[in-house]
Amino acid sequence: MYLGFRRSRWKGFGWLLALGTALSLLVFAVVGCGAEKASQETTPGGERIAVYTIADSTGDWGLPSPYAHYSRGPGYVRMSFIFDTLVWKDDKGYVPALAESWEYLEDENAYLFNLRKNVTWHDGEKFTARDVVFTFNYTKEHPYQWVDPSIVEKAEAVDDYTVKVYLSKPYAPFMDNVACTLPILPEHVWKDVQNPEQFQEEKALIGTGPFKLVDYNKAQGTYLYEAYDDYYLGKPKVEQLKFVKVSEEMAASALKQKQVNAASIPPELVDEMKKEGFTILEGTHDWNAKLMINHKKPPLNDKRFRQALAYAIDRKQIVSTCLRGHGLAGSPGILPPDSPWFNPETEQYPYNPTKAQEILESLGYVKKNGYYQKDGRVLELELLVAGGTSSPGEREGEMIKQQLEKVGIKVNLRSLESKTLDSMVNEWKFDLAISGHGGLGGDPEILSKVIIGQGFNSARYTENEVLVNLLKQQQQEMNKEERKKLIGEIQKVYAEEVPALTLYYPTWYWAHDGKVELFYTWQGIASGVPIPLNKLAFVK
Template sequence: MAGLKDVLCTAILISLLLPAVAEEIPVYTIADTTGDWGYPSPYLHYSRGPGYVRMSFIFDTLVWKDQNGFVPALAESWEYLEGENAYLFNLNPNVKWHDGEPFTANDVVFTINYIKDHPYQWVDSSIVDRAEKIDDHTVKIYLAKPYAPFLDQVAGTLPILPEHIYSDVTNPEDFQDPKALTGTGPFKLVDYDKAQGTYLYEANEDYYQGAPKVKQLKFVKLSSEMSGPALKRGEVDATAVPPEVADELRGSFVVLEGAHDWLAKLMINHKKEPFSDVRFRQALAYAIDREKLVEIAQRGYGVPASPGLFAPDSEWCNPDVEQYEHDPEKAGDLLKEMGYVKKGDFFEKDGNTLEVELLVTSSNERAGEIIKNDLEEAGIKVNMRSVDSKTLDNAVNEWNFDLALSGHGGMGGDPEILNRIIGEGYTFCSDRYIVNQTLNDLLDQEVAEMNPDRRKQIVKEIQLVYSQQLPSLPLYYPESFWAHNGKVDLYYTKRGIANGIPIPLNKLLFAK
């Protein structure tokens, strides 16, 4: 008996010491209010965060991030070679493409060369000078110049393509063959319904980090009003929810509150008069009551934005920027400096009423109404027009607008986001403001500065100049909430998925 007892005790001890085996989840369903975010290939997904996330389940990058920071992905390890201004990546030798072909350094070199001829919307290919194969599982990537956020913005964002498939693809934006979805990631696409806005993925059982614990991953389209009830009925496992619904679900479900990583802002067409005059843009800032926007449009669930872009609780925020407290009288004084004269309710110049068009979407019409009322109280007549989000993004991209209520995530990621949303790196949510040389120089210095303390100081200087120039007007940071049933322990990725996406759907959650 003593021997049997010893065996049992030993077995129990071993079971306690062994790592827990992740419980398999047959199907995990996520609700999304928009639904369609494009075909989830690198060149066809829609260029907002949810589109990238859909693609990321299929394609891997050299490195990735979890809730604590960078972790290995296609590369097992890496190092920065300062003398060569290059990164050396040691690749995982066990990786295979979904079709069974081995992944090698050739695929990395091919991808770097490919995006120079076929730009990928999320990565600036000019950052990289060249990629060099050392052997089948080692690659060296030379930078064109010192670039502090390389791991975040390139190695951790660029999906690596299969050379044996994409080498014959001359127009990747038109490549919607199933082969276009041959990745190395933890999931494969089974079904995509553009009209219904649904996605169905199945686990890649040969995934090099182990077979995913979630066997099928589903995205379904549901309105924000229906998402909470669907979670309660067990029809979905996770969903973004309105703040009031989040309050109701606490206790019965896990509720995650996001950081202030998403920025709502007023896009301004600074290429044409009167918006090209900095005084007019400052007048807009004084005219709009950002506190009221949060209190009414966000029902108190948010924080007024800093004119320097970063939220007050961000590690990068400069608290010393001009705040433009609500002051319609100051707005009027600036308009008078520009030669406008108040006649009746509105300002005029040369017999023409000062009149602007404001584009909004159905999701932010309430905020649009507040902005319209504020501007009209300050003497600027506003015609508000509601369009769908893609129409608004296209209008901004083509400079076919006056003012547009828009926004984007990424403010919790690397401060390189400033280069993309101020300079010409983005389209629909970028100011593309290049007329101020001081600002241009600071943006160049910021990404090239490898010393963290000096870099932080440059970021503060950028915010000072930006808050004076106001190529767009930061409005508020909404508070965001996700609720889930606990089957998967959702978390927010440190500094956001890839280059800063503030969505708690990191693919590692469903794979490990």
């Protein structure tokens, strides 16, 4: 019998509401009485941690099942504790997961995976090649949000523990974007599921990963996992893993009082936390804040106008003010300057308000009463930002408003809840919007996803045929040096078009108590998530 949930409180979708009171008490117990609990975190012999608590200011990321978690990185990470992929990554490179070895068969344009023989699903059923083949077939019919189903032509079981995956065409980023990203599903659970996005029963949480979900509270944004002791890499070193919502401002205090074990902290607290004896992790610049531009509506559909916006925005000042210098100014070619794929010849649009005004005037705009006008109408744009303490958010919005109005473009700020903002961008109901995403430290195939992909954090820009063709070519170029040339050219063409503008790459910091050796994953978790919560840290 599957015991991953407490059945008395979890019945279909209703458990989301039923747990409100219980988890509210749980959060109080964790954050209010943490000092007492911290003394009980390890067993008498110190071999295993009883409870490990992670503070997270963002809260809810959906039910951590493959088709139910929210599409951003934190949602994937929460799901990854329960579900495994064929291959995974540690801090140095690719490592075996459900597949103990693999090879690329160039003549067949296929990957051969040799699977582990000692793996069981959380309900005790054996994992076999049938599950892998089923997953590839199922995701062709029901696409998983993180993997393009057209990449794989077919998957075949050579025997019970060997699978051959045939690609529809050469695909350079297969390891990162498919093998390390696609969660493998149990055939015996999912074979009759016709609407995976609506499948939120207990069985939807049966995986092969190191943890099982015990409690989830949508309203509180809390998650409670327990170790799966039959995990194929051995018993997890943590018996229970918790995510609790704690504001970034309170995270350092919660750490000091031993209420939580790990948290993201503001840059200005790094030195203080070091002196307190906490381990500090400094992230790479794999995440970017960017200005989304509705290039489908005038005047934003004219690239010259978008170039004027780029000259009018002082990205270095935004880094200095909003990030207190802890980050890098954005490159209009998307990839950060410290990326091995960065092209230094990419146009950077250095801050030049005079140049911005010259472009606007060449487009027929005339300045009157402080703002540009054309055909009797004031040049006015609405800028959507995430409200509250979100970053990026209102601070960046205020700065961009000031900078654009200095040039002569009237800007109206509108603060929204972040998910509402994403939805409006997705539906093209905006002029400008400040958003962001990670993945820039992974395979440069991220460029395809955020330029011509159909996600809400993509520019969804297909108007330049040269750019689209370059993106397709780089996918199929298996020679790394030749591919790097294509990636460099993509950055140049994209920067000229400016369908969206990268504002900055923040330097993020995490502090933890050292009970678990957290680390940043090589090229990011899955296809590039820059969060130092790799499940291997809680196992090995």
